[in-house]
Amino acid sequence: MKRREIVKVLGLGAAAAGLAACTEQKAPVADCKPVETPAAAPAKPETIEWKMVTTWPKNFPGLGTGANQLAELIGQMSGGRIKVKVYGAKELVGALEIFDAVSRGTAEMGHGAAYYWKGKTRAAQFFAAVPFGLTAQEMNSWLYHGGGMELWEEIYAEFGLVPGAAGNTGVQMGGWFNREINSVEDLKGLKMRIPGLGGEVLKRAGGTPVLLPGGEIFPSLQSGAIDATEWVGPYNDLAFGLHKAAKYYYYPGWHEPGTTLECFINKEAFEKLPEDLQIIVRNAVRVANQDMLADFTAKNNRALEQLVNEHGVELRQFPDEVLSQLKALSDEVVAEEAAKDPMTQKVFDSFVKFRDQATKWHAVSEQAYLNARSL
Ligand code: CA
Numbered sequence: 001m002k003r004r005e006i007v008k009v010l011g012l013g014a015a016a017a018g019l020a021a022c023t024e025q026k027a028p029v030a031d032c033k034p035v036e037t038p039a040a041a042p043a044k045p046e047t048i049e050w051k052m053v054t055t056w057p058k059n060f061p062g063l064g065t066g067a068n069q070l071a072e073l074i075g076q077m078s079g080g081r082i083k084v085k086v087y088g089a090k091e092l093v094g095a096l097e098i099f100d101a102v103s104r105g106t107a108e109m110g111h112g113a114a115y116y117w118k119g120k121t122r123a124a125q126f127f128a129a130v131p132f133g134l135t136a137q138e139m140n141s142w143l144y145h146g147g148g149m150e151l152w153e154e155i156y157a158e159f160g161l162v163p164g165a166a167g168n169t170g171v172q173m174g175g176w177f178n179r180e181i182n183s184v185e186d187l188k189g190l191k192m193r194i195p196g197l198g199g200e201v202l203k204r205a206g207g208t209p210v211l212l213p214g215g216e217i218f219p220s221l222q223s224g225a226i227d228a229t230e231w232v233g234p235y236n237d238l239a240f241g242l243h244k245a246a247k248y249y250y251y252p253g254w255h256e257p258g259t260t261l262e263c264f265i266n267k268e269a270f271e272k273l274p275e276d277l278q279i280i281v282r283n284a285v286r287v288a289n290q291d292m293l294a295d296f297t298a299k300n301n302r303a304l305e306q307l308v309n310e311h312g313v314e315l316r317q318f319p320d321e322v323l324s325q326l327k328a329l330s331d332e333v334v335a336e337e338a339a340k341d342p343m344t345q346k347v348f349d350s351f352v353k354f355r356d357q358a359t360k361w362h363a364v365s366e367q368a369y370l371n372a373r374s375l
Contacts, residue, residue, distance in 0.1 A: 047080065052067060055111070062295060078277055084109060099264070103161055104160075114127035115129065127260060131198050132257065132326075141354075148350065148351070162267050166285050170258060179248075192209060194209050204332070229246070
């Protein structure tokens with residue numbers, strides 16, 4: 001038996017004792033017998049088996065694969081002590097049932113996006129995306145070093161959950177349109193698939209937000225049942241074939257500037273873990289968070305080239321006048337939303353304070369540099 005295998009069979013403590021004895025005696029490995037200390041020998045480490053339920057179809061590019069990667073990371077980083085089995089939407093529970101399922105312990109982990117739970121806790125929206133909110137980098141800074149995570153933990157604790165940022169799409173695209181948008185007037189009467197607070201903003205601009213699940217977007221756009229849709233970014237949009245149903249591809253995605261994906265863990269299951277495994281799980285989530293953004297960036301780069309060069313998509317930037325009016329409407333909508341309950345107001349205050357600081361710093365750093373690079 002190889003040393004590694006012995007370690008595996010015996011469990012770490014007993015194997016280490018046995019191997020030390022063998023090494024000292026320089027005995028052939030095959031003759032090595034474990035030192036017999038039955039009372040003191042720790043049992044083979046138990047494998048903790050967890051279920052992760054997700055809001056994504058199984059293996060959905062970027063989001064579902066991000067959930068898979070997190071499960072793998074937890075397995076690898078824990079040396080196999082935790083095994084996480086991932087379930088796509090509807091495999092164990094429906095996409096929008098995962099919050100409750102993990103809360104009551106049907107599964108130990110969930111992977112989704114916090115704005116899906118606004119019906120349970122309005123403040124959750126700030127931990128996914130709000131119109132004209134934070135970019136991916138700014139979200140991570142607010143969460144990890146700006147007080148955001150503590151607020152998120154406080155809110156989810158009421159549901160028996162421990163939250164974590166587990167991925168980010170980066171800035172999304174503004175969407176696919178079958179008519180040009182040259183002024184806010186052009187948004188009037190526009191039927192667009194755009195969920196959440198972004199949809200509310202469109203409504204105030206005179207448009208009609210439509211809620212459609214992923215699978216119905218393409219046929220609705222193609223048939224003219226809707227005039228426009230947003231989805232994610234080039235990578236996911238290309239996979240959905242949206243370029244075959246609309247002429248113009250507008251940017252930027254003012255309504256989802258750095259959508260954060262989440263994982264949440266049943267609090268009781270998490271607290272039952274020994275401290276080292278708790279640290280491992282938290283850090284696996286951090287790695288997954290960073291890696292999903294890197295994955296999206298690399299794949300969006302390539303997909304955008306393909307859309308423009310191979311499929312002849314017409315890329316258009318929303319005019320400044322349209323964006324500045326959408327921003328004014330967004331500020332109204334988000335502030336009104338925050339005022340609906342004290343917790344949401346508390347999160348909003350922290351979020352807006354951070355955004356204002358980040359706006360000043362990024363004006364002279366990221367933004368100034370990106371502008372300089374494209375001169
Ligand atoms: Ca979107």
